[in-house]
Amino acid sequence: MAEYQTPTSEPEFHANFAQIKPRMNSSEALFESSRCLFCFDAPCIKACPSGIDIPQFIRQINTGNTTGAARTIYEANYFGNACGKVCPTEVLCEGACVYNLQDVKPIEIGRLQSFATREAIEQNKPLMGPGTPNGRKVAVIGAGPAGISAACELRSLGYEVDVFEAKSQPSGLTVYGVAPYKITNEEVLAEMAYLEGQFGFRVQYNQPIASRRELEALEESYDAIFLGVGLGQTNALLLPGEERANCVGAVEFIEQLRMQHHRTAVGRKVIVLGGGNTAMDAASESARMGAEDVILAYRRGKEEMGAYDFEYDLAKGVGVKGLFNVAPVEIVGNGKVEGVKFIRTATVNGQVQAVPGSEFVEACDMVIKATGQAKQTQLLSLIPGLQLDNKGRIVADERTGQTTNPKYFTSGDARNGGAEVVNASAEAKATARGIHAFLNAGL
């Protein structure tokens, strides 16, 4: 019997995908903020890719200055609320909390952060705004964490900013790719609307930039172009049978789940291929959607999985079973997926090797491939002089985010190969300063 019943309505969906970091009430925030030690040169700040002054905002919450707390957060990170919910805080700020060394529960920094930002968003507190117009324009391609953060920072520096987004909603993977129990669509979009309202950048949705002609138009009209294009579809496995119905990519599956909620079809027995955080998410989500069996199949040992421990724990907690040291060789079935043929593997000198003759078929009616996302090579190839590294990541100056085409700057997954929302947000903020420095250099 599955842990979860398949949800058939919005309330049932939300019950199955209850927020793992639910909103704090003010009493909880008072109690939790009271525990903060106010460390000097606090490790939590150093562990935060966006360098939020965490002890400061916690102290502000504690003294009833929740608005000031939100300001502190947003000054460092425009995805303040989203990051409080979706950041892997266990390995970042909360993981660095000195209480861990005392075997005391670390401060719930993520939830405190959301406590402050949610209030600012709901009350539409005027905490930020555009700078004095400087007469220059920047185009931002992609309204994900990188693009929106860059747009906010550029607006604060006085630029006119137009954001071009291929999809119909902003925030990129925050709304399309994060597990629903980490943040709800409404919560993500409320923060985006708040930022848009505060800074007044323009976003053109359903407006993919896909041709050289479109790029040229941007190059002509804008002083600089920010590439926040992220990554693409799930990589193909190039296995026989991959085209069978019910063999889907994790990114596509999660996007559908985020948009369709309980209307998303999930198999009774699901095999998730991969060992990263996205694989954990897809496995957890399948279980929460009522799949009776969910198997997480990884070609190496458990300890070698790229996923954070707490993400695997989360999956195990909803009944996901691990199948390690197996490599898929074929998706079997008859039109539809009926199983995955695996071969057992052994790791010899760090290399995964198949064990001859060890093939077996694990039956299932759905396969989710969580084997990484492809790069946006098609689009990037249209930009003259734009260099990619050997992993397909855009080469950019570490501090300014300027690419090898001086008019183009970049941040986020397209540049770092795929990281957290907080990384994209922090990088993009710095890159906006890089754009500003570049455009002012000649003045």
Add this chain to the structure above:
Amino acid sequence: MPDLSINFAGIKSPNPFWLASAPPTNSGYQVMKAFDAGWGGAVWKTLGVPVVNVSSRYGGVNYRDKRMVGFNNIELISDRPLSDNLREIEEVKKRFPNHAVIASLMVQSRQEWHDIVRDVQNAGSDGIELNFGCPHGMCERGMGSAVGQEPEVLQTIVEWVMEVAKIPVIVKLTPNISDITEPAMAARRGGADAISLINTIQSIVGVDLDLFAPYPIVDGKGSNGGYCGPAVKPIALNMVKNCAQHPDVQLPISGIGGIENWRDAVEHILLGASSVQVCTAAMHFGFGIIREMTSGLEQYMTEKGFHTIYDMVGKALPNVKHWEDLNLKYKVTADINEEKCIGCQLCYTACEDGAHQAIRLQEGSRTPVIIEENCVGCNLCSLVCPVEDCITMERRDDGTEHLTWKERTEAGTIPTEFNDERAGGRHHWVPEPAAALGKEKHKTLPGKARQYAAADAAALEEASPTRAD
């Protein structure tokens, strides 16, 4: 099993824990409930001149998430009819003959004092407490702390009371005075059997930031109140000690002020109290706290081998000295246990900004290091450290030398001029003032600035890679 019973100036009580004269002793119902719960005695809410109370009477001081670490009130003495109170005192005494019921009194004229003393004696009270402490509402009418602040008036009234008193008389003192021993001595001169202290401290517990009025707010206005609760214990302990040590006081002391658990009670007792009174804690948590108090006291006495309360009364007094009698040769410095350190660096910043710059940081570690030669042994780091027994103050002198300021004064070796070579801070290292500018600035900047400062620092380094930091 230790014996918790006391005989306080002739008032017998099964244990030293009394409810102080206050809202918890406003009625026979409450006092009976308290005795039923295990309290040894109760000082009845002050009986006396007729009063009218306001609505909105209490204010609290919260510390972070802790409520009521301080508390004040603008409530007056009992506003219930005297006859009701007397009848209930009688009823309580009938039901609890072995518990202590003390009537707190506050009236004005000699005749009123005589009448009310007789009344409460007839009702069966075991003792009388004279309320010369209330610092709000009553003092403006020439009673309460107005009496406590005038030793001669206090003495006169005590004398009036003693003219008719057949039961022990306790004088409750106000702390709103420079020297608590003055009214204490006046009480003794007047013939009182004991003193109790402290009453509440005149206070404003807070100001409403929206209404611009002090708490508690009565229709947009407020008044000073009387402060009590855990926060006042240190003031109470010092005053109890002052009275206990004074050779001309020599009266049993009922300790009051910030007592919430057995430890607080023991501290009062070690400094000379032989009964203790509790109010705020009972108002906060109810009468049930008595179980923890008696259990803790019993356990402590058992462990220390004390058979009765009197084995411990005033036991700390010989160790409470004047500053001039402290050993100037005693030397401690801080020691950080690296195994226990969690790297919060509170000790570092506390010493750096608030003390003697005797802690430094080390490269590649969050654990700070004590600069032994700068450490004056002030204790600050050990006080701010959130880890138990992580920073300890270790004795560095060999214990063979003993020299006090008084002895130095007598020997003529004290510093006498402003720049005297013999003064304490001479030759003690302090950094140059300008060394403070920009020090570790990047560690204290807010997030955004920190990011850019780090980037700027990196850029600077990039520009001149040989430049030493």
